[in-house]
Amino acid sequence: EAGVTQSPTHLIKTRGQQATLRCSPISGHTSVYWYQQALGLGLQFLLWYDEGEERNRGNFPPRFSGRQFPNYSSELNVNALELEDSALYLCASSLGARTNYGYTFGSGTRLTVV
């Protein structure tokens, strides 16, 4: 069974540009979660999508947005990039909104803003 896949692995952008990160969940999983892990900090919850809808949002500005497609894959968009957006962005998936099971994480996208 394929795990959670994220692309690209690394992304270098200039301040002010936009970044798009992609995630494909495990087959059968309908929920996708996005987390930011800046250097030395814990995992900060960004967004949760389930069945194509945004279910919950963390304490991040509106320039962080995303969507979930009919095949349950998801993309995270970060507009007007700032230097402090440099971080590891992790996507995770789970069976659905009512699951109590832990998430499975992808290998992440390392975003560097210069």
Added chain:
Amino acid sequence: QKEVEQNSGPLSVPEGAIASLNCTYSDRVSQSFFWYRQYSGKSPELIMSIYSNGDKEDGRFTAQLNKASQYVSLLIRDSQPSDSATYLCAVIGGFGNNRLAFGKGNQVVVIP
């Protein structure tokens, strides 16, 4: 008050010893509790889950849950150098809040 707190600093243990990690959470109606291991530069890997009070053992790992005290712990027995990593405590909140909240993590260094 943070949702999930892991307050201990880096933990150094000799090879073969027991490493003990602690975590507290703020949402009294939390239902599900997890420990993740994260190697430097890698993504978190689920190593333990626990849902009811008491102990749960899986190989060299034991998770302990005390809902009355809102406390979760992880014991690593016979620690190996390959256990050197950051361990993250994570909690799924009360009913209707399905997102996983993480603590900041505890770094464990196993000294050969």
